[in-house]
Amino acid sequence: MAASSFSAVGDSSRPYGTSLSYYQSAKVQLKWVQDLAKSGKVKLVLKAADVPSVIEPEFPPGAILAIEGGDPLDGIPDRVNEFYQLGVRMITLVHYRNNELGDIMAKYGSWEPCLAREGLTQVGRKVVERMQELGMVVDVAHAHPLTLKQVAEMTSKPLLDSHTSPCSREDPSKCWRYRTWNDMERVAKTGGVVCTWPIKRLARKTFLDWAKEILKMKRRLGMDHVGLGTDGGGGAHCLDGYRDIRDLVHLVAAMQEVGFSHEDIRSYMGGNFYRVLQHCIG
Numbered sequence: 001m002a003a004s005s006f007s008a009v010g011d012s013s014r015p016y017g018t019s020l021s022y023y024q025s026a027k028v029q030l031k032w033v034q035d036l037a038k039s040g041k042v043k044l045v046l047k048a049a050d051v052p053s054v055i056e057p058e059f060p061p062g063a064i065l066a067i068e069g070g071d072p073l074d075g076i077p078d079r080v081n082e083f084y085q086l087g088v089r090m091i092t093l094v095h096y097r098n099n100e101l102g103d104i105m106a107k108y109g110s111w112e113p114c115l116a117r118e119g120l121t122q123v124g125r126k127v128v129e130r131m132q133e134l135g136m137v138v139d140v141a142h143a144h145p146l147t148l149k150q151v152a153e154m155t156s157k158p159l160l161d162s163h164t165s166p167c168s169r170e171d172p173s174k175c176w177r178y179r180t181w182n183d184m185e186r187v188a189k190t191g192g193v194v195c196t197w198p199i200k201r202l203a204r205k206t207f208l209d210w211a212k213e214i215l216k217m218k219r220r221l222g223m224d225h226v227g228l229g230t231d232g233g234g235g236a237h238c239l240d241g242y243r244d245i246r247d248l249v250h251l252v253a254a255m256q257e258v259g260f261s262h263e264d265i266r267s268y269m270g271g272n273f274y275r276v277l278q279h280c281i282g
Contacts (some may be wrong), residue, residue, distance in 0.1 A: 001245055002270065003051045003062030004232075005162070006033045010069025011095045023079070026072035030086060033063050035039045044087050048277040064277075066139070069095025080130040089281045090137040092162065094147065101127055102151075103144040106176050113173040119146035125154060132157050137280045141229075145172040145183050152186040159192035159277045163229035165199065166213060169184060181220060188225035191279065193272045195229025198242045198251075205240055211254035214268060223264050227272045 008029035010116060013020050020028065037044045042063035045051055051062045067086045073091075084089070093101045096108040101124035103116045120128075128151060131138055138155065140148045141162045152159060166184065167175035184194045186265040196214065204213060217226045230245060248269070255265050 001061060002053070003045055004245075005037065005064040005066045005090060006076070007066040007068040007092070008072075009095070010014065010067045010071040010092070011097050011099070016141075022069075022071040023074060026083075027066055027086070028180065028184075030065055030067075030083075030088065033065060034087065038143060045089065045277075047282050048274060050272065051277070064089055066092070066137075068088035068092040068139075069097075069099065069126075069142075070101045070127060071095070071097070071099045073100070075100030076129045077123065077126045080127055080134065080136070084134045084136060087275075090139055090160070090162075090211045091131060092139040092141050093120075093127070093151070094142050094144075096142070100124070102103040102147040104142050104147075105144055105172075113176070114144060116144045116146040119144060120150035120154075124151075128154065132280070135281045137276060138276060140187065142177070145180070148183055148186060152190055155190050157190070157280050159187050159190045160273070160276055161187050161192070161194045161229075163195055163197040163231040165196045165201075165204070166217060176278060181198060184217070184221055184225075191225075191274055191276075193225055195227040195273070197229050197231045197236065198238045199231075199236045200239045207239060207241065207250045207254040209261070210239060210251055211258045214255065215258050215260070218260075218264070223267055224272055224275075226268055228269055274276060 008026040009021060010026055013022055013025050037043045038060055042060050045062040045064045052059045055061055070093045081172050094104045098104055098203055102120045104114050106114055137160050139160045140151055141164045141201050164177060164179045167178035167180050172180055187194050214226055252265055
């Protein structure tokens with residue numbers, strides 16, 4: 001793994017059991033990774049070229065600082081500049097609560113869809129614009145379909161949906177955290193990438209099931225618009241045999257079994273995300 005995204009949870013206010021504001025909490029969480037960088041265990045990725053081409057003791061893996069949920073911004077676009085200066089290069093606009101930027105798909109622990117208020121707010125538009133001006137990836141994971149639609153209509157750069165999977169239905173209200181084909185196509189049309197994660201569900205229990213799902217996405221979206229997003233540490237109920245990223249070798253074998261080429265697998269495993277990084281952060 002050449003690089004990974006390390007996300008502060010933007011709507012978590014109690015690290016260390018101490019009540020903090022979302023803004024304070026995000027800075028505490030980011031400092032954990034900043035300290036790893038200072039000790040030489042990871043290298044902060046501030047530009048796409050900072051992703052190491054080899055991983056050796058003198059070349060530690062890259063760390064892309066991110067925030068999952070734009071709640072720490074408190075609706076203040078200038079805070080985007082502050083987090084950019086701290087090294088953040090990706091922000092997921094919403095997480096598990098409707099915030100100042102936009103509306104979500106579902107609340108934490110609930111299968112009930114959230115009702116949209118207005119989708120992307122006016123402040124949310126300003127935040128997206130500021131992120132793209134500075135050089136940050138806009139992540140629409142967790143975003144309500146209306147929020148996603150409005151971001152896609154205004155974006156000037158490729159979008160990322162960092163962890164989801166296709167929904168078997170076309171009614172977004174029946175999809176929980178999964179995406180309809182229409183929503184995934186919106187992301188693809190921006191030049192972006194929809195990343196799937198190893199969550200287990202009724203018709204998707206094995207690595208082979210996952211590989212077949214990726215094949216369907218390739219045929220409908222194009223291979224350039226499909227990628228890997230593990231949500232490692234997200235507490236997801238994962239596929240049989242999946243413990244962590246070391247088990248991705250089994251996904252590679254399954255992808256080969258269903259006919260993916262080496263170049264396809266390279267694109268899925270990071271190549272497409274790297275292209276988005278290049279476009280968005282330089």
